[in-house]
Amino acid sequence: MTAISHPDDGRTGQAAQVVDVAEPEAAAPATPRDWLRSPVLQGGVALLIYVLAWIPTAFRPIVHHPALALLDQKSMDPNFYVWSLRWWPYAIAHGLNPLYSSQIAAPAGHSLAWVTTVPPLALLATPLTLAAGPVVAFNLLAAAALPVSAWAAFVLCRRLTGRFWAALVGGAVFGFSSFEMNHGSAGQLNLTYSLLLPILAYLILLWRDESISSRTFVILAALTMALQFYLFEETFADLTGILLVAFVLGLVIAGRAHRPEVLRMARVVGIAYGIAAVLAVPYLAYALTSQPPRPARITGMDLASLVIPRPGRTFGISWLTKAAAGPDAISAACYVGIPLLVLAILLAVTSWSSRFVRFLTCMLAFIIVASIGPILRIEGGRDATLPWARLFHAPILRNAYPARLMLFAFLVLAVATALFLAGPARRMVWARWPLAVLVVVFIVLDTVPIKVKPHTSVPKFISTQQYRRQLTRGETVVVVSNVGNAGMLWQAESGFYLRLAGGFINAGLSHRTDLPRPVQDLANATPGYVSNFEKYVRRDHVGAILLDANHEPRWVGIFWRMGLHGHRLGDVIVYKTQGCKSCKAVSWTDLGKAKPASA
Numbered sequence: 001m002t003a004i005s006h007p008d009d010g011r012t013g014q015a016a017q018v019v020d021v022a023e024p025e026a027a028a029p030a031t032p033r034d035w036l037r038s039p040v041l042q043g044g045v046a047l048l049i050y051v052l053a054w055i056p057t058a059f060r061p062i063v064h065h066p067a068l069a070l071l072d073q074k075s076m077d078p079n080f081y082v083w084s085l086r087w088w089p090y091a092i093a094h095g096l097n098p099l100y101s102s103q104i105a106a107p108a109g110h111s112l113a114w115v116t117t118v119p120p121l122a123l124l125a126t127p128l129t130l131a132a133g134p135v136v137a138f139n140l141l142a143a144a145a146l147p148v149s150a151w152a153a154f155v156l157c158r159r160l161t162g163r164f165w166a167a168l169v170g171g172a173v174f175g176f177s178s179f180e181m182n183h184g185s186a187g188q189l190n191l192t193y194s195l196l197l198p199i200l201a202y203l204i205l206l207w208r209d210e211s212i213s214s215r216t217f218v219i220l221a222a223l224t225m226a227l228q229f230y231l232f233e234e235t236f237a238d239l240t241g242i243l244l245v246a247f248v249l250g251l252v253i254a255g256r257a258h259r260p261e262v263l264r265m266a267r268v269v270g271i272a273y274g275i276a277a278v279l280a281v282p283y284l285a286y287a288l289t290s291q292p293p294r295p296a297r298i299t300g301m302d303l304a305s306l307v308i309p310r311p312g313r314t315f316g317i318s319w320l321t322k323a324a325a326g327p328d329a330i331s332a333a334c335y336v337g338i339p340l341l342v343l344a345i346l347l348a349v350t351s352w353s354s355r356f357v358r359f360l361t362c363m364l365a366f367i368i369v370a371s372i373g374p375i376l377r378i379e380g381g382r383d384a385t386l387p388w389a390r391l392f393h394a395p396i397l398r399n400a401y402p403a404r405l406m407l408f409a410f411l412v413l414a415v416a417t418a419l420f421l422a423g424p425a426r427r428m429v430w431a432r433w434p435l436a437v438l439v440v441v442f443i444v445l446d447t448v449p450i451k452v453k454p455h456t457s458v459p460k461f462i463s464t465q466q467y468r469r470q471l472t473r474g475e476t477v478v479v480v481s482n483v484g485n486a487g488m489l490w491q492a493e494s495g496f497y498l499r500l501a502g503g504f505i506n507a508g509l510s511h512r513t514d515l516p517r518p519v520q521d522l523a524n525a526t527p528g529y530v531s532n533f534e535k536y537v538r539r540d541h542v543g544a545i546l547l548d549a550n551h552e553p554r555w556v557g558i559f560w561r562m563g564l565h566g567h568r569l570g571d572v573i574v575y576k577t578q579g580c581k582s583c584k585a586v587s588w589t590d591l592g593k594a595k596p597a598s599a
Contacts, residue, residue: 150175295401
């Protein structure tokens, strides 16, 4: 066996790359040490470590009770994704357009073109969803998201460095970043399944090293990017911009000798991207005919959030505690921490001669600046409008969240961490692993508390199919509950037996509540609102109101005052409206309120 050693060409930052060339008849038998170095084995061990570090700790209640809807039931998102996991197999089985549903916002229905219904995950989990229910499928997908994303980053980092422990820390930096943990605790599957980004980078490395042919690369990369589009189109759009900047920067840094290689890489990636875009055309064509969501008010990163941990993780330091309460929820997912920033700076200073390190450093700086968005904000204050602010008025960019670009920053930081730890043996020995320990400690300290409910939010009325004896199939109902998107959860668990009036899609398309406006208005009932409610029930043919008796909103006594009488079945009170025939006019006195002077 002979070994050909290639000196560092600045592409990977390694001191040398060794390629073994062996003749088959002279191949030496594999030793136990070779087996332990196997990429497949090390990848499996890394995944096991990530799973054991995450699921039994943060997600332990959910894993112990996988059939219960537990994750952040005050938020609308988890139950929306439970609904999405059930919707795709239902729509396909019934020959329905999966990008439009008449099962919610009944009777008109709602377009799902600008909604992240995660079809790749829904189709992947279909056997589990049909066998065990959408809640079980959601819980297991939510629990596995971060370890799987960390594993994908590990595979990339190991390909670059050849070092297990360096890659293991690098994978953790990406998979357990504040970005992943914040969105994971919110049950946002579209943002936590980020494994496709490091997989795409891994495929680029395989092509560069001639481990796969250009044809194989184009097919695999096109499928990867198409899957990313259907998983979350905004991340795909961000990837488009990142790739363009990366290739321009690569051409600048590569120099004359390596520029042809960058151009060849840009060509094959461009072909793959074009195929992915063609695969996305059916979705895009439908989306462009639908109304996009309303732009959010704050979508950029608060610059201070890079170093300010979440409240309760500030070591009792008064000024840091005050600052931690400043950045908004979007910026909370952008926390990097001082140790990781120091590591990135040390790598840049000590390895600036490496073209690849220069590329990583410049990309990291660009992504951080781009994540700020149109307005520079520090600790919640609006400090300055940035020169590129007008760009965010464009039709597509105005609906994007610049802060979500930090996902790419964490991938860059993961690679930088692995390279720093796998650097030359004599370089920064005193700081390398102690700094790595600090990076991991700061990740652990900023871990998001997972909000779970102690009991299921799916009532027995649904789980034991009592609704079949009370309601006809396809009957339009309103679900009233303090649980976020309870109606969509119940509908998914019933297999779409009921049509739902209401349902929360996202902040850009829905009102602040999952209830229809005429129902929500009863929270501050007036005689006029009661009259509007009666007209709404008749106009939209609402057959029943299902009240969650375990999470009863304080204003539901209005139903009794206006003449609606329900009967309790376990943990649900069923109000059969019958076209509101029994409804009666309600006065200010009936409501226990004084008539306003302006009324």
